[in-house]
Amino acid sequence: MSQIVLDTLIVAASVLLAISVIIALYRIVRGPSILDRMIATDVVLASIMCGLGGFMALSGRTDLLPVLIVLAMLGFVGSVSVSRYVSKSDSMTPGAEVGSLSDFSSSDWHMPKESADDAEGHSDTGARQQAQSPVGEEWPDDVARGISDVADGPDAITVQEDEEPVTVGLDQGTDPSSDPSAEPSVDPDSDAEGEVMGTGPDSGPEDSDDGERTGPEPDDDEGGRR
Amino acid sequence: MILDIISAVLILLGGVLSLAAALGLLRFGDLLSRMHASAKPQILGLLTVAVAIAIQYPAWSTVTTLAIVISFQLVTIPVATHMVGRAGYRTKHLRRSMLYRDELAEAVDRAEAREAAWERRRGSGTDHNDG
Numbered sequence: 001m002s003q004i005v006l007d008t009l010i011v012a013a014s015v016l017l018a019i020s021v022i023i024a025l026y027r028i029v030r031g032p033s034i035l036d037r038m039i040a041t042d043v044v045l046a047s048i049m050c051g052l053g054g055f056m057a058l059s060g061r062t063d064l065l066p067v068l069i070v071l072a073m074l075g076f077v078g079s080v081s082v083s084r085y086v087s088k089s090d091s092m093t094p095g096a097e098v099g100s101l102s103d104f105s106s107s108d109w110h111m112p113k114e115s116a117d118d119a120e121g122h123s124d125t126g127a128r129q130q131a132q133s134p135v136g137e138e139w140p141d142d143v144a145r146g147i148s149d150v151a152d153g154p155d156a157i158t159v160q161e162d163e164e165p166v167t168v169g170l171d172q173g174t175d176p177s178s179d180p181s182a183e184p185s186v187d188p189d190s191d192a193e194g195e196v197m198g199t200g201p202d203s204g205p206e207d208s209d210d211g212e213r214t215g216p217e218p219d220d221d222e223g224g225r226r
Numbered sequence: 227m228i229l230d231i232i233s234a235v236l237i238l239l240g241g242v243l244s245l246a247a248a249l250g251l252l253r254f255g256d257l258l259s260r261m262h263a264s265a266k267p268q269i270l271g272l273l274t275v276a277v278a279i280a281i282q283y284p285a286w287s288t289v290t291t292l293a294i295v296i297s298f299q300l301v302t303i304p305v306a307t308h309m310v311g312r313a314g315y316r317t318k319h320l321r322r323s324m325l326y327r328d329e330l331a332e333a334v335d336r337a338e339a340r341e342a343a344w345e346r347r348r349g350s351g352t353d354h355n356d357g
Contacts, residue, residue, distance in 0.1 A: 013240070016245045033317075035310055053272065053275030054241075069298065076305070
């Protein structure tokens with residue numbers, strides 16, 4: 001009797017794990033963005049780990065325990081690396097491929113460096129950044145080429161029809177299509193247009209969510225990050 | 227025999243959690259919602275399976291290795307999920323209509339204002355046309 005219950009439970013667990021892996025594979029195939037595929041891959045990996053653990057518990061192969069560690073590390077490294085190097089060129093929104101290289105340049109590579117420069121002190125780093133100010137000197141070649149080729153990247157970023165326009169910029173509630181016209185209200189100085197055409201301060205609202213805030217003034221940010 | 231049934235029930239619970247995560251992946255319509263769903267079997271499902279293994283083979287080597295696995299998952303899964311969520315926020319893979327409140331937007335606005343002020347202070351008097 002108890003053997004029948006045990007077999008039923010084991011078969012049910014196996015079926016559930018198999019169904020979950022199949023559904024996660026469907027999400028990997030179907031997934032609209034690469035981050036969805038990464039999450040589904042994590043679920044597949046978690047299901048494999050659960051199945052392997054169940055196999056170890058039922059068959060006594062406890063020598064397979066390092067395999068669990070390896071699988072856990074594999075999931076962590078894969079998820080972190082994919083989400084680190086994802087850019088807007090991998091976006092599911094149509095039209096995002098136009099400014100892909102510029103969006104790649106506006107990904108979060110170089111922003112922690114600038115925030116570190118901001119944190120060092122304003123007197124000497126200002127002169128040093130003015131000395132480094134041409135694009136080809138300050139950034140790598142592919143990034144500079146992406147900036148010079150594409151006039152304004154986030155013009156091409158569109159949202160889907162069922163979504164609200166994503167508000168970037170300060171408080172004016174502008175959508176990204178009218179972002180360069182809204183930037184002089186953010187920065188009324190004459191440098192603002194040059195900034196928009198060059199690197200784009202619109203790399204700011206996505207890029208500066210944590211790296212910028214930790215950098216320059218960490219004292220008044222404590223309330224905002226909680 | 228009762229320990230076998232308990233461990234089998236725990237393995238079945240891990241399977242149920244994994245299925246719940248997969249159904250969440252299938253049905254939810256947003257990256258952040260799918261992240262919310264997918265975190266269940268990665269820690270809790272693996273924890274139940276590890277308890278099942280520890281019930282079956284209560285040796286020190288097995289239990290310590292399982293503790294290593296579980297603690298590794300507890301440390302790394304929030305980091306990985308944070309990275310995925312940050313990348314999703316930056317590349318706008320989220321539906322604004324599904325958010326009740328975007329607390330990160332305020333911090334981004336403040337950081338952007340501070341960066342604009344710093345750029346204005348830095349670039350005053352010069353005419354460089356780049357970044």
